[in-house]
Amino acid sequence: MSTDKNLVVALSGGIGGAKLALGLSRVMPAADLVVVGNTGDDFEHLGLSISPDLDTLMYALAGLDDPQRGWGRRDETWTFMTALSKLGGETWFQLGDGDLATHVERTRRLRHGESLSAITADLCARLGIAARVLPMTDDTAQTILFTTEGPLDFQDYFVRLRCEPEVLKIEYEGAADAGVHPDVLAALEDPALRAVVICPSNPFLSINPILAVGTMRGAIANCAAPVVAVSPIIGGRAVKGPTAKLMTELGRRATAAAVAQLYVDLLDGYVIDHADAHDAAAVADLGIPVAPAHTLMRTLEDREALARHVLATADALPKKTA
Amino acid sequence: MSTDKNLVVALSGGIGGAKLALGLSRVMPAADLVVVGNTGDDFEHLGLSISPDLDTLMYALAGLDDPQRGWGRRDETWTFMTALSKLGGETWFQLGDGDLATHVERTRRLRHGESLSAITADLCARLGIAARVLPMTDDTAQTILFTTEGPLDFQDYFVRLRCEPEVLKIEYEGAADAGVHPDVLAALEDPALRAVVICPSNPFLSINPILAVGTMRGAIANCAAPVVAVSPIIGGRAVKGPTAKLMTELGRRATAAAVAQLYVDLLDGYVIDHADAHDAAAVADLGIPVAPAHTLMRTLEDREALARHVLATADALPKKTA
Numbered sequence: 001m002s003t004d005k006n007l008v009v010a011l012s013g014g015i016g017g018a019k020l021a022l023g024l025s026r027v028m029p030a031a032d033l034v035v036v037g038n039t040g041d042d043f044e045h046l047g048l049s050i051s052p053d054l055d056t057l058m059y060a061l062a063g064l065d066d067p068q069r070g071w072g073r074r075d076e077t078w079t080f081m082t083a084l085s086k087l088g089g090e091t092w093f094q095l096g097d098g099d100l101a102t103h104v105e106r107t108r109r110l111r112h113g114e115s116l117s118a119i120t121a122d123l124c125a126r127l128g129i130a131a132r133v134l135p136m137t138d139d140t141a142q143t144i145l146f147t148t149e150g151p152l153d154f155q156d157y158f159v160r161l162r163c164e165p166e167v168l169k170i171e172y173e174g175a176a177d178a179g180v181h182p183d184v185l186a187a188l189e190d191p192a193l194r195a196v197v198i199c200p201s202n203p204f205l206s207i208n209p210i211l212a213v214g215t216m217r218g219a220i221a222n223c224a225a226p227v228v229a230v231s232p233i234i235g236g237r238a239v240k241g242p243t244a245k246l247m248t249e250l251g252r253r254a255t256a257a258a259v260a261q262l263y264v265d266l267l268d269g270y271v272i273d274h275a276d277a278h279d280a281a282a283v284a285d286l287g288i289p290v291a292p293a294h295t296l297m298r299t300l301e302d303r304e305a306l307a308r309h310v311l312a313t314a315d316a317l318p319k320k321t322a
Numbered sequence: 323m324s325t326d327k328n329l330v331v332a333l334s335g336g337i338g339g340a341k342l343a344l345g346l347s348r349v350m351p352a353a354d355l356v357v358v359g360n361t362g363d364d365f366e367h368l369g370l371s372i373s374p375d376l377d378t379l380m381y382a383l384a385g386l387d388d389p390q391r392g393w394g395r396r397d398e399t400w401t402f403m404t405a406l407s408k409l410g411g412e413t414w415f416q417l418g419d420g421d422l423a424t425h426v427e428r429t430r431r432l433r434h435g436e437s438l439s440a441i442t443a444d445l446c447a448r449l450g451i452a453a454r455v456l457p458m459t460d461d462t463a464q465t466i467l468f469t470t471e472g473p474l475d476f477q478d479y480f481v482r483l484r485c486e487p488e489v490l491k492i493e494y495e496g497a498a499d500a501g502v503h504p505d506v507l508a509a510l511e512d513p514a515l516r517a518v519v520i521c522p523s524n525p526f527l528s529i530n531p532i533l534a535v536g537t538m539r540g541a542i543a544n545c546a547a548p549v550v551a552v553s554p555i556i557g558g559r560a561v562k563g564p565t566a567k568l569m570t571e572l573g574r575r576a577t578a579a580a581v582a583q584l585y586v587d588l589l590d591g592y593v594i595d596h597a598d599a600h601d602a603a604a605v606a607d608l609g610i611p612v613a614p615a616h617t618l619m620r621t622l623e624d625r626e627a628l629a630r631h632v633l634a635t636a637d638a639l640p641k642k643t644a
Contacts, residue, residue, distance in 0.1 A: 047369075047430040079399040083423035088448045089430075097419035101405035104422075108369040108411075126410045 005194035005225065006032045008311070009187050013038045013206020014053045015070045016232055016239055016297075017199030018060035020310070021131070023303030024197065025061055028311065030130035034187045035061075038201070039116070039135045040143035040172060040209030041154035045093050046084075048103040049110050052155075053206065054120055054135060055102055062127035070240065073098045092160045117181050132183070136210040139178035143209050144171045154205065163242040167249045170204050175212035180219065188223040195314035196220055196266075198229035200295065202243045203262045204250065217266070226268035226317040228310055231256035234296055235275035257282035264288070269317045271295065271310055289317060327516035327547065328354045330633070331509050335360045335528020336375045337392045338554055338561055338619075339521030340382035342632070343453070345625030346519065347383055350633065352452035356509045357383075360523070361438070361457045362465035362494060362531030363476040367415050368406075370425040371432050374477075375528065376442055376457060377424055384449035392562065395420045414482045439503050454505070458532040461500035465531050466493045476527065485564040489571045492526050497534035502541065510545040517636035518542055518588075520551035522617065524565045525584050526572065539588070548590035548639040550632055553578035556618055557597035579604035586610070591639045593617065593632055611639060 008028060012021050012035055021035045038053045052071070059065040059073055066074045076096035085091045095103065102123065109119045115138045124133050145157045147165035157163060187193060201207055211217040220227060233256045238244045244254035252258045256276040260267060260283045267288045272279055273295040280290045291313040297303045330350060334343050334357055343357045360375045374393070381387040381395055388396045398418035407413045417425065424445065431441045437460045446455050467479045469487035479485060509515060523529050533539040542549060555578045560566045566576035574580045578598040582589060582605045589610045594601055595617040602612045613635040619625045 046426050047433055048426070073405070075401075077399045077401040077419060079397075079419035080402070080423050080426075083395070083420035084427060086448060087423055087427050087445055089423065089427045097399060097401035097422075098405035100419075100422065100426075101402050101409055101411065104368050104370070104402075105406060105409050105411045111369055123409050126408060 005192055007034070007187055007190050007192045008032060008195050008197060009034045009036060009184070009193065010197040010199055011036050011201075011207055011210050012053070012057060012199040013201030014056040017053075017201035017206060018057045018065070019297040019303050020197070020199045020230060020306060021057060022060045022300075023297070023305075023307030024311070025131045026300075027304050027307045031132075033131040034184065035131055035133045036136050036184055036210055037133055038206045038209050039137065040141055040175070041158070041205070042142075043153060043155050045155070046090065046095075047107070048100075049107045050103050051106065051116070051120075051135070054116075054133065055099070057133050058102070058120070058124055058127065058129065061124070061129045061131055061133065064127065072096045093155060117183075134181050134184055136216070137175075137178040137180060137213045139174065141175035141178040141209065141213055142173040143205060144173050146171065158205075158242070163245060167246055169250070170208070172209050172212040175209060176214070178213045180214045180216045185215070185219055188219045191224070193223060193225040195225050195311060196223060196227040197310055197314070198227065198263060198266075200230040200232040200239075202232060202238070202241055202246070203259050204246050205242075208262070211266075221266050224319060226314045226319050227263075227266045228269040228271060228291075228314045228317070229260065229263055229267055230271040230295060230306065230310060231259050231273065231276065233259055233276065234273040239296065255279050255282070257286075260286055260288055268319055269313050271306075271313060327514055329356070329509055329512050329514045330354060330517050330519060331356045331358060331506070331515065332519040332521055333358050333523075333529055333532045334375070334379060334521040335523030336378040337563075339375075339523035339528060340379045340387070341619040341625050342519070342521045342552060342628060343379060344382045344622075345619070345627075345629030346633070347453045348622075349626050349629045353454075355453040356506065357453055357455045358458050358506055358532055359455055360528045360531050361459065362463055362497070363480075363527070364464075365475060365477050367477070368412065368417075369429070370422075371429045372425050373428065373438070373442075373457070376438075376455065377421070379455050380424075380442070380446055380449065380451065383446070383451045383453055383455065386449065394418045415477060439505075456503050456506055458538070459497075459500040459502060459535045461496065463497035463500040463531065463535055464495040465527060466495050468493065480527075480564070485567060489568055491572070492530070494531050494534040497531060498536065500535045502536045502538045507537070507541055510541045513546070515545060515547040517547050517633060518545060518549040519632055519636070520549065520585060520588075522552040522554040522561070524554060524560070524563055524568070525581050526568050527564075530584070533588075543588050546641060548636045548641050549585075549588045550591040550593060550613075550636045550639070551582065551585055551589055552593040552617060552628065552632060553581050553595065553598065555581055555598065556595040561618065577601050577604070579608075582608055582610055590641055591635050593628075593635060
């Protein structure tokens, strides 16, 4: 490890990625961590602009996340939803009373012309988060799932229909024309860049939307630092959410190796769970060094240990494309 | 009293008026009661369209009002405000978590092109309110207070500055060009109209804004049924709010008689409190019959008793202009 390289860029979706992002922010100077959050699931609901993954990241990094539910805020109340239900409002998407403050404030500021990245930076600062959280873009890039029940946006698919429709293909509408935030590009080109970490998030719904934004994928492929991903698959299953079901529907196997295949042009190293040791050879066949670890993050110590392992893996690796 | 006259139109602001409106809705068939609510204080806050008087009426008529605070909902929680404060949002206007559901749902529906009256009717129906609550207009008519600190809208004056600036004059911006809801005009012209009740609300901030809307004042003056007001002044003081201070600043005495003077072209009868018996002669000098009563509404029984007294007063009166 060269001690002059201090900057880490992490790509993350919601819950799984946010756990590793929190771990990273605790085992390195948090101010040197840039977390790029997926906004392909952002949507408007009840007239409010909702950024589920940015919020999950923000709450996790601020220690405000609910450890039981895995989304939203701890010590939450639900008076709004109860009252809304009695008024005949839409209740399929649960919004906690404290969580609402984020959506109302963000929506107000977006309407006043502030960028999502500026708002996110300010909200994070207010909550005492030292890491930088940046949306993958300030433009619109919407993940659309083409299913047997027609095209669906993420929340329709994920929350309202509980991932039940079979997915035929996924598109990232607007992503190619969307701009990567200049600070993300600057970090990727920074000589001080130590590593790019692809967090254990859903590849199709969280990571690919980020990689699809403008010049993002190329900038990561060309960056001088090692790129290390952590498999979201543990023992052939997703820890949470529809990753395994989706991969199967999209004609892939639900394995750690199949996820690595999706990032083969980017990866200099890959962290799989000990439970997936049988996949190591398949990953190695892709030309990607494998660094097995305990990847299930139940406790804060798990998050920190995995973060340390990921950084150590990156520090020990040569840059493949260098 | 002629039993074929069943329809009552009540003009109301917030808390005081809402108490009498509730009383009326309980001592007559509620479906025959049309409550016209002041919307001169409506404003946008945090990107939400807020109609304070309509909400106070709605919560009072649905039995959801907070009996201690006098505004908002009972059994309210405040998680949103606490979270908003930590995010650096504006907190001078308190919004309860349950109350927020009303504002979010109303705002969403207004943006979808529904009228305020249609939304209000639907929300009231959802809450089981049999009386009809109508905004004074579906157009914009804004109460502006010209003060020693410049022009202020109502919430700035009332909530943020706690009624402290001296008021020089009040204007109802847009009111003359605003349209009275056709159902209000129809009720005022209905042969079944039994009475028009001017509730004990602030004359300058609640009742005059209603009377200033389009053809409202003329329609009330010309209606065939008696018009009866209840004084908001008890013993020379306002029960709540800045009525007395405002009247003094605007060059009037803070008396029941001075309020009657404001409606002299409309009134066929006037209900004053027993504590203001000394004012009866001054009101009679205006040519308005006086019907003293106990007007302080602490209990539900008080509200019902005053409502009965007001209706009996109207039933016993000849129409002045008839």
